[in-house]
Amino acid sequence: MLTNVVDFFKNLPAKKCSKCGEKIEEQHECYGNHCENCLNTYKG
Numbered sequence: 001m002l003t004n005v006v007d008f009f010k011n012l013p014a015k016k017c018s019k020c021g022e023k024i025e026e027q028h029e030c031y032g033n034h035c036e037n038c039l040n041t042y043k044g
């Protein structure tokens, strides 16, 4: 059920950047294990 799916994601631990430990927003999940800050560094 839809409610169970929401509860499942609510219970997930917050994702953290593997480089600086910054909390990663869910919408950035597709980028991997780095926060936006570190991603910008990689791009440069």
Ligand SMILES: [Zn+2]
Pocket: 017, 018, 019, 020, 021, 022, 034, 035, 036, 037, 038, 039
């Ligand atoms: Zn970072």
